[in-house]
Amino acid sequence: MADAASQTPDRIGTLQQSYLAHVRQKRLYSGLMLAVFVLLYVGGFGIAESRNAGGFLDGLHRVFDFPSEVVSEAAEKAANLPGHLVTYFPALLETLNIAAVSTILGVIVGALLSLLSTRGLARFPRFIWLFRRLMDTMRAFPEIVVALVLIFILGGGPVPAMIAIAIHTAGAIGKLYSEVNENADLKPVEGLASVGATWMQKMWFGVIPQVAPNYLSYALLRFEINIRASAILGFVGAGGIGYELRNAMSWGKGRFDQAAAIFILLFLTIVVVDHFSSVYRDRLTNGRNA
Amino acid sequence: MSDTAAHPISGEVTRDFGRKRRVALAVPVLLLAYFVYVFFAFDIPGLAQRASMENARVLVSDAYSYKTHVTRNNRSGELTVAVEGKRNHIYAPDRMPAWITASGETTEIALRHGHRVTYAPDAVIYHYPTIGDIRITNPDGTFLTEIPEGLPDGIVNATGARVSIGTNAGRLAVTRSKAETFRYFNGWELFFFTLDSPYRGHSAFEILFGPQIDVARGNWAGAAQDFWGNTLWRHKDVAWAMFETILMAFLGTFGAAMVALPLAFLAARNFTPLMSVRFAARRVFDFVRGVDALIWTIVLARAFGPGPMTGALAILVTDTGSFGKIFSEALENVDDKQIEGIRSTGARPMQRYRFGVIPQVTPVLLSQILYFFESNARSATVIGAITGGGIGLMLTQAINTQQDWEQVTWYIVLILIMVVVMDTLSGWLRAKVIKGGEDPLL
Known part of the structure; x- marks a missing residue:
């Protein structure tokens, strides 16, 4: 007993020491990681600032110059604003149409690709890798690359933007959908196979009803993203509200009330679509669980 | 039968089926109608005219x-060989390519498939194999073109002031001031070294292990210098x-995460009991997200x-809104038991956050940040x-010239x-961070 009693404080001591050493080592590592990160961030910011036209501190107090100019001019000519809103509404509609068509096309192609590249559902199991690489490639193309090249061939307008966004959407949504497909129950598919259904029929009646709520939810989310993308592509020459915005900006001072009208339209559209799509998506996912 | 039809469930089922059938029919019809509308709204019939094949x-x-342009100035007789016709990429007279032989006043240019062009002092001759020579002379101010028997139609296009010949081997255009031949090559021109570099035309093995090519510089350093400073492909600028x-x-994503994390605490129900603060923080996130990257970019560029x-700042501002929303949702889902445990040891609020909350949410937040990082590279x-920076700027510039498609590619x-x-x-890092956890989809 005396032996054990004399040993206990010793063992606790070594235990405590090794624990503290452990903690110290962990702290050292996380401290080092943090230091490396801070160094990278600060250094990177320095490089970015040195390669920028204007410095950070010089520009900081000017950030609100442009917005306040736009706001004050819009307030000055507030009477024109409703007129401008009406003028630019067709352009907004075009942007929305680009987003909607490219989402629909992208969802159709992406759903097909995702079914072709899901194990257990694929029509040609040997070529699963091919369809997966195809989706990866479609997803990797930034929309602007495809849009600019197509503008050279097809001329300006909504079609190049539509194709560009549809290609990217098909790749992105195909990946999400194939993850949904993996969780689909295969029993309905087997049932349909037993009565001699074709692949198309098996997918349409056996898989699609199971995954439709998730498909729709992702498609809505993609629609939100695509509205933003189509506004941006308009800015580089593909029509819609972005194109009008660039024109309004290039007129410069004195015409900013038009830019203000476009800002308002774009802001309201994004907020409204975001809101309704999030409400509907909530209903889709929760309705399924209930 | 009539009493089963009257059964309430049966009626419900019939109604449901009817509704389903109507929806199943209505959706494709609506989609079709929408596509018809878009077909005309986007002026797709007019696309055929605008599209340029x-x-x-x-x-x-x-x-x-x-293509390489071989041009003879008809007045001075001077010969220039330029890649893509660019003034700053001209072959030096003593380092002409092997397919051009100049002897005195006469120049022979070998094209593909056995075609040849000869610039003679008084005539330009195109040798079409197996058929014969097309001879272009200019005795008194207008061009005379002798076309051999059996030459396919559409190859020679001659007017009094200009003759052009186009075949699958190359093209020739003769005007009063100059005769110009285009020879086509596969591949990207001058990708490694421009014409003024001594290393042009040497193989990689020769440069790496062969004798010294340039007297002034070692092979490795010299070749690297010339490659890096290539004036046509601008490898240095592209790398930058x-x-x-x-x-x-990187700056945008991680900056946004650092700004959004403290704000997310303000917007989370379990950390900010004060309703008004929560509401304000959430509206800030909504506003920032609603304004959209395009508008932020324009404002910041000004x-x-x-x-x-x-x-970087445009990405930072835009993503602060998205991160704020995602982070505050993650914070609302933390397990309170761990915070309770830390509290029971008498920890102050800062310590409770540090040891009770951060370890719980770190994997989720990190994987979200990495996901955004990856999509922000695009x-x-x-x-x-x-805004005018990075590869996006170089790409738009190259596309706007409408001729440097090899650079665009x-x-x-x-x-x-x-x-x-x-x-x-980022996929690999995410898998490491979560370790066995599921990869969040969004």
Whole structure:
């Protein structure tokens, strides 16, 4: 007993020491990681600032110059604003149409690709890798690359933007959908196979009803993203509200009330679509669980 | 039968089926109607007129091949051989390519498939194999063209002031002032070294292990210097632009995460009991997200001028809104038991957050940040095109010239490589961070 009693404080001591050493080592590592990160961030910011036209501190107090100019001019000519809103509404509609068509096309192609590249559902199991690489490639193309090249061939307008966004959407949504497909129950598919259904029929009646709520939810989310993308592509020459915005900006001072009208339209559209799509998506996912 | 039809469930089922059938029919019909509307709204019938197949042909052929112009000035007799007709990429007279032989006043140009062009002092002759010579002379101010028997139609296009010949081997155009031959080659011209570099035409093995080529410089250093400073492909600028693009994504994403984390605590129900603060923080996130990257980019470009920092700040501001929303949702889902445990040891609020909350949410937040980082590498290309920085700017510039499609192809290849590498890297890091946890989809 005396032996054990004399040993206990010793063992606790070594235990405590090794624990503290452990903690110290962990702290050292996380401290080092943090230091490396801070160094990278600060250094990177320095490089970015040195390669920028204007410095950070010089520009900081000017950030609100442009917005306040736009706001004050819009307030000055507030009477024109409703007129401008009406003028630019067709352009907004075009942007929305680009987003909607490219989402629909992208969802159709992406759903097909995702079914072709899901194990257990694929029509040609040997070529699963091919369809997966195809989706990866479609997803990797930034929309602007495809849009600019197509503008050279097809001329300006909504079609190049539509194709560009549809290609990217098909790749992105195909990946999400194939993850949904993996969780689909295969029993309905087997049932349909037993009565001699074709692949198309098996997918349409056996898989699609199971995954439709998730498909729709992702498609809505993609629609939100695509509205933003189509506004941006308009800015580089593909029509819609972005194109009008660039024109309004290039007129410069004195015409900013038009830019203000476009800002308002774009802001309201994004907020409204975001809101309704999030409400509907909530209903889709929760309705399924209930 | 009549009493089963009257059964309430049966009626419900019939009604449900009817509704389903109507929906199943209505959705495709509505979609079709919408597509018909868009078909006319986008003026797709008019697209055929606006589309230029010539542009498409130029783009595709330029992307994998190039042409060298061999020009004789008819007044001075001077011969210039220029890659793509560019003034700053001209062959030196003593280093002419092997397919051109100049002897005195006469120049022989060998084209592909056995075609040849001869610039003689008084005539330009196109040798068409197996058929004969097309002889162009200009005795008294107008061109005379002798066309051999059996030459296919559409090859020679002659007017009094200009004769042009186009075959699958090359093209020849003769005007009063000059005779110009275009010879086509596959590949990208001068990709490694420009014409003024001594290392041009040497193989990699010769440069790496062969005898010294340039007296002034060692082979390795000299070749690297000439490659890096290539004036046509601008490898140095391209490398900087790629770096800037990734830098924009890095600074923007991680900056946004650092700004959004403290704000997310303010917007989370379990950390901010005060309703008004929560509401304000959430509206800030909604506003920032609603304004959209495009508008932020324009506003920031006005203040900071073009460059990578502007792009980084645009990504930072936009993503602060998204991160704020995602982070506050993650914070609302933390397990209170661990915080209780820390509290029971008498920890202060800061310590409770540090040891009770942060370890719980770190994997989720980190994987979200990495996901955004990866997608922002793509966005940085677009934002660079708007603000003027990174590979996006170089890409739009190259596309706007409408002739440097080989550079455009190269930039696209680089962008795709960047995106794939970032995807792989962030996927691998995400898997490490969560370790067995599920990969969040969004």
